[in-house]
Amino acid sequence: MTGILIAAVVLGVLGLICGLLLTVANKVFEVPSNPQRDAVRACLPGANCGGCGFAGCDALADAIVELKAPISACPVGGQAVADQIAEIMGVEDLPDQVRNIATVVCQGSSVHCRDKFNYHGIQDCVAASLVNDGNRSCKYACLGLGTCVRVCQFDAIHIDPYTGIAKVDPDKCQSCGACVNACPKNVLSLQPETVPVRLLCRAAEExxxxxxxxxxxxxxxxxxxxxxxxxxxxxxxxxxxxxxxxxxxxxxxxxxxxxxxxxxDFDNRQIAEIDRDLCIGCTICKRTCKFEAISGELKQVHEVNEACTGCGECAKKCPKKAINMHVRKHVRDANAKVGTTKKEYAVPKEN
CATH class of the missing domain: 3.30.70.20 (Alpha-Beta Plaits)
Structure with missing residues (x-):
């Protein structure tokens, strides 16, 4: 019993001595932290997704403070985090960020794109792509086996049960690019959220x-x-x-x-509207319009017809700021343009 007590006391004393030595070493060899770097790190979301191009949030904070990375480098934090970091770094007039989201550049559902064979292997897109370039007849098509779903930390992507291809939830997407890097078919890409048009196919063939x-x-x-x-x-x-x-x-x-x-984005397609009280009939808008959607004579109030495409060029050129753009309520009618006789025009397709 005495031996056990002696051993316990010796171990306790040794532990105390080691603790004191570690405390002294910590003080002697302490590396002073950079308060600015710590403040920047506190702003970052801590996802460590790698979407910024660095190993994690700690590495990004170091790079921002050392001016090796832009203030807006964090795709997950977006504009809010960029504004906070800009204040810490003393940067004024930070331009608004264009938010990118993962976009599926394929519409090849089973209805539109047939299968070459039935695949019964590992349910992984990388594995499936190694078998005769995948089972889809188009070698550029989404394989729909969910590799992108499994790598997404934010539950922002899933396989649509009706189309069988990946579908992104733009509200949840954090622009980290993990799904883009994981896709063996390069079906996913980061694109600006607010573009009016997108190409949804990458089949570079005749x-x-x-x-x-x-x-x-x-x-x-x-x-x-x-x-x-x-x-x-x-x-x-x-x-x-x-x-x-x-x-x-x-x-x-x-x-x-x-x-x-x-x-x-036809749901948000615009149409020009001329303020009759401000229009002086200068004809600049009529001459600017490339779609023959504006009619009117010199010194008379001009009018916009349903052929307007919403390009907004007339509003930019109007010297009296008499033209406003707003979301149209009806589908554009190409037959309405000035001097047009009835003929067939393409109708916007619903995707």
Whole structure:
């Protein structure tokens, strides 16, 4: 019994001595923290998703303070976190961030895109893609086995039970890019949330090959490029590439697309409205309109017809600010344009 007590006392004394030594070492070798860095780290959400390009939130905080990363580098925190960090770093007039969301660049459901064979292997897109490039007839199509779902920390993506392809919840998406990196088919990409049009196909093949595999794929017909009157679309590898700095949101590309491969935000499509009290009949709006949607004579009040695409160019040019843009209540009528005789025009497709 005495031996046990002696051993306990010795161990206790040794523990006390080691504790004192560790305390002294901690004080002697302490690395002073950077209060600014600690404040920046406190603002970051702590998801450690890697969407910023750094190993985690600690690494990003270090990089921001060392001016090796932009203040708005955190995609999860968004504008709110960027504003807090800007205040800490003493940055004024921080431009508003354009929020990106994961976008599924495929509409190849089982209705539109057939299967080449029945896949009975591991329920993982990476594994399935190794078997004859996947079981879908289009080699660019979403395989729908949920690899993206499993890597998402925010429950922002799931496989639609009706279409069998991935679907993103934009309200939950934190723009971390984990799903984009995990997809073996590159079906997912980070795109600005508020763009008026999107290409929902990446089949870089000739039209007849695409149409054989998918009913709703891009066939490279160039209708969209020809319909765009602002030079915002160029064709690269049989696919349209959008220059969003030139896009004015007229959505004519989506309206003219024969297969529905281009999505247009038709629910928010705008129409111009001329304030009759302010209009002086200068005809600038009429001459500016590329769609013959404005009529009126010199020194007379002008009118906008239902052919208006909502591009807003007339409102920008009006010297009296007499033109306002608002969301239209009816589907655009191409037959309403000035001097048009009745003929067929493409009707906006519902995607």
């Amino acid at each position: 039209g007849f090959l695409v149409s054989d595999n998918c009913k709703i794929g891009c066939i490279g017909c160039e209708h969209c490029a020809n319909a765009c009157k602002f030079g915002a679309i160029t064709m690269v590898n049989h696919l349209p590439v959008f220059d969003m700095s030139k896009c004015v949101g007229c959505m004519m590309c989506a309206e003219e697309c024969p297969t529905g491969a281009i999505w247009g």
